[in-house]
Amino acid sequence: MAGTALRGRLTWQLAELVKAVAETPRVKTIVFDVPGWPGHRAGQHVDVRLTAEDGYQAERSYSIASARAGTRVSLTVQRLEDGEVSPYLTDELRPGDKIELRGPIGGYFVWEPSEGGPLMLVAGGSGIVPLMAMIRTRAAAGDDTETRLLYSSRSQDDIIYRDELERLSGNGLTIVHALTDSQPPGWTSYARRVDAEMLAEVSPSPAERPRFYACGPTPFVEAVAESLVRLGHDTRAIKTERFGPTGR
């Protein structure tokens, strides 16, 4: 077996931080160079492993935010106050530092331009990350698949990728924001949590057979999936990724 790579076998490898970019007060994008990175599909994630001096290891999964681009891999990480891993990634890690990761991982919550649409993306908070990889992949490929993003954030300042989303909209991409907790003066879009009525207004109709990708905290994803089924959408066309109670 020596020298033989087992098909699909995951191995931990070292990734070097190239740069970190603040997205919101609690969220950072960290860009890694991963030598030998085989490329990835939009929606896939990596597992990150940190090892303390005493040997204690902590492992977490993070969605890949970037479209496939050589050996560069961007993760967008929300800092959890009581987190074991995220505060290190967002606050301690400096360019040139190395961490262990493995990937790309996953094949279910994945979209490629060849799969077509119409595409309906529903994001709650940091659930935008894998959906952003889809939006970036679509843009990088010059793909014009009809795509709608319904993106729920607490406030305008909590909108991750706000400027880039604005730049990318058009060309078949429609972006609708919902701000649940506070809205800036003159806000004309939704000012409540995502509900069935909102999904009916923003989504393509069941007759158009949209493909849904919903990602966010578990209660958010549950509410979205239940609403979509109630609106008559095909359950097989609804793909979900749940982050748990807090969002990671």
Place this chain on the structure above:
Amino acid sequence: MDELMLDGNAIAGLLQEVFAVEMTTAIGTCGGCGAAGPVGAAHVYRGAGIVLRCPHCNNVLAKIVKNDSQVWIDFQGIRTLELAV
């Protein structure tokens, strides 16, 4: 609804580590209700170990416990598992 519930995506790395192939697109058939669906859509609960439940009938599909040197898997609730080769 349990806020701690995750889905099959969350254990994709662990499953690939064990089976050496991407497993979230594998189609599992529930031994309880007979519904078939991708492993990525299964409901996942993490505690001392990992429990996979059928999203349709809540039947326990599988239990996985891992330590530093071994993985223990109970597949009692899965009737069939179908994957691309």
